[in-house]
Amino acid sequence: MQIRQLPYxxxxxxxARSGPRFLLWLGRNQLGGQAKALAWGVLNFAAIAALPYPVGFAIEAVVDRSGGRLALAGALLLLAGAGIAVGDTMLHRTAVTNWITAAARIQQLLSRRAAELGAGLTRRVAAGEVVAVSTGDVEKIGWFIEALSRFLAAALTIVLVCVGLVLYQPALGAVVAIGLPLVALAVLPLLPPSTRRADIQREKAGRATELASDTVAGLRVLRGIGGEELFLERYRRASQEVRRAAVRSARLWSLIGAVQVMLPGLLMIAVVWYGVALARDGTISVGQLVTVYSTVALLSYPLRHFEEIAMAYSFSRPSAKRAARVLALRRDPVAGVSDAADTGTASTHEPLRGDLYDPDTGLLARSGEFTAVVCGDPDAAGRLAERLGGHAPDSAELPSVLLGGVALDGLEVTAARTAVLVQDKDPVLLSGxxxxLLDVPASGQVGPLVALDAARCEDVLAALAQASVGVNGDPLRTRITERGRSLSGGQRQRLALARSLVADPEVLVLDEPTSAVDSHTEARIADGLGGLRRGRTTVVLTSxxxxxxxxDRVVLLHKGAVVxxxxxxxxVESEPLYRAVVTRETDEEAAAREQVTRAEPSSAPWDGNGSTGASARTAGADGPADVEGPPDTATAELDEIEERA
Known part of the structure; x- marks a missing residue:
């Protein structure tokens, strides 16, 4: 894979079972690049290690006054220099290619996983951790992948050099062959504590990044309550913890570096001392002594890659663990689901239609109707919205949501999102x-201006046009700042709603789409939403x-079930629990209302859309007043109840 061929x-x-397994998987997917880097690395390191031989050969040629041998030594020096130049250039090229392609692969995997999970990602993983994985962690993992081939080349070169020295000069070569492995492996006892310190440093850095992300996201709120200094002090403390952890980690790595400098120096001293003794005895020549000494001195360069690979692995292992944790998240935990969601394969199914049914809560949203869901717990409402969008439930044991009798968890991502679109209660607006902003995959039946009108964005367009220059009166050319920070919460909600309306999905799920707008605008949005979505299935979680x-129909959820x-x-007339949630009725008001109800006997006939007060009271603890069933039975049950009423 070449850089110009990216993305994959x-x-x-x-x-994604663990960090080391993820690193191994990345390495297996880059065997071609690793083999190239290994070959060029061996050429580079071998040429460096071979330099002393023509130098020693030249010394012996001068001593023997042999011009031919001196010329041959010069030719060998030129050949070694050319090998160093070519090998170093190509090693750097292939190693950086391995780094970039590995980082690009991880970025693609993270992007697809984030797109697959949608808003549910930050409910399972902190936003700061996602940022840390997609930035610093990707770089550290790429560093390990890049350093691996150079380490292997250095290790192979050292083995070849040791063998060559033993054959060239057995006495000194044996000393080098014994000493070099000891020097290379001497740092092994220091690696476990250094790895632990690196893990602590990365963990604290991740928490600091998460805190910074949360602070920036809530800066407007912090300014409103005067909490900037409080959060700034918290970030200062987190930053100092990262600094102290980094210093502790650096101390151990500096010790490893010192060992890697000291031990090769001691080995060279031993080689020189023993070599001088052999030269005095006439066992070896001066040229051979210079060759062996120079070889040991030059091998300090390949030896540094042992320290580098240890450091790269120590820093990349926690990064790979975090990346694997994010990549292990799934929206389709049910058995038998195709892996097409991982590969982004487009769906070949026809668009799904029919009733939307959640077996876990008993919620049924009839096809083509505007269904409102009242849930007293905002967190439970958010989880329900995520489930209705076909995202993985918190427990794999929960049944899948059905659309037209088809399980959404088992669909490919493209098919599920074509059928169901979920707008989170805190939608994000991208800059541009x-x-x-409104250029999203859509049916083409709802234009941007129509959607903006239905979402009642007239004042938003006016404010954007006033703040923009050179738009020539075209509201669609106005610019939105990052995350829409220059807009109010209500304005952001309306633009996000317009974006969802442009998409025009078969099923639209909205989680509190008007919580930040005034009542007058909310009433107009309700009219526009109902008119534009007529004939389409719309589910709104709201109170x-x-x-x-x-x-068209309102469903009350209590303790995770339709009641x-x-x-x-x-x-409002027949359900005290519903009235308490929607009207915020106090206990005193409820008691007074109950007295009035008892004083005025009345019968509450069934209106064909819901339960009567009598039915609600009859249900009591035995079950809900209006029990919903799966799509093929719920309508029949409701019709039967209506006939009895």
Whole structure:
């Protein structure tokens, strides 16, 4: 793989069972690049190690006054120099290519996993950890992949040199062959503590990054409550912890570096001392002594790669562990699901239609209707929205949401998102022009201006146009700052809603889409939403009476299960729990209302859309007033109840 061929057509399915397994998987996927780097590395290091031989040969030629042998020594020096130049250049080229291609592979895998999980990613992994993995961790993993081939080349070169020295001069060569492995392996006892310190440093750095990310994201709120100094002091403390951990780690690595300098020096002293004794006895010549000494001196360069690979692995192992943890997240934990979601393969299925049914809660959203869901717990509402979008549930034992009888968890990502679109309660606006914001995969039946009108974005367009220069009155050319920070919360919500309306999915799930707008605008949005989505399935998780009153059907969830369903007005009259959630009714108001109800006997007939007060009271603890079933039975049960009423 060459850099110009990036991105990968298919980055593959990673082995995310652990950090070392992920590193091994990356190495196996770059065997070709690693082999090239190994070959060029051996050429480079071998040429460096071979330099002393023509030098010693030249010394002996001068002593013997042999011009021919001196010329041959010069030719060998030129050949070794050429090998060093070519080998070093190509080694650097291939090693950097391995680094960049490995980092690109990881980035593609992380991007696809983030796109697959959507808003559910930050519910499972902290946003700061995702940032740390996609930036610093990717670089450190790429560093290890790049350093691995150079380390292997250095190790192979040292073995070859030791063998060559033993054959060239057995007495001195044996000393070098014994001493070099000891020098290379001397740092092994220091590696476990250095790895632990590196892990602690990376963990503290990840927490500091997460804290910084959260602080920046909530800067407007912090300024509103005067909390900037508080969070700044917290970040200072976190930063100092990272500094102290880095200093402790650096001390141990400096000790490893000192050992790597000291031991080769001691080996050279031993070689010189023993070699001088052999030269005095006439066992070896001066040229042979210079050759062996120079070889040992030059081998200090390949030996440094032993320290580098140890450091690279120590820093990349926790990074690989974090990356594997993110890549191990799945939206399709059910058995028998195709791996197409990992490869991004487009779906070949026809667009799904039909009722949306959640077996876990009993929620049924009928096809083509505007269904509102009232849930007193905002966190539970967020988890329900994630499930309705086909994302993996918190437990693999939970049943999958069904659309038209088809399990969403078992669909490819493209098919699931074509059918169901979930807008989170805190949608993100990307920087760029408004036209770019609304340029999303869509059915083509809803234009941007129509969607902006339905989301009641007139004042938003006016504010953007006023702040933009050179748009010539075209609101779609106005620019939005990063994450829409120059806009109010309500303006961001409306633009995000317009983006969802442009997509025009078969099923649109909105989690509190109007929580930050005023009641007048909310009523207009409810009218626009109902008109534009007529004939399409729309599910809105909200407790706003304005939205609930315009819904075709309202469903009340309590403790993770449907307890009642009907129109908003009927449920307000007949369901105390619903009334308490929607109207914020106090206990005193509820008691007074109950007294009035007892004083005025009435019958609450079934209106065809929900439960009566009598049915709700009859259910009691035995079950919900309006029990919903799967798509093939729920409608029949409701019709039967209506006939009895």
């Amino acid at each position: 057509p298919d980055p593959g399915v990673p082995d 022009t408004l036209s770019e 706003s009476p304005l939205l609930l009153d315009r819904a 009642a369903a009907g129109t908003h007005r009927r449920l």
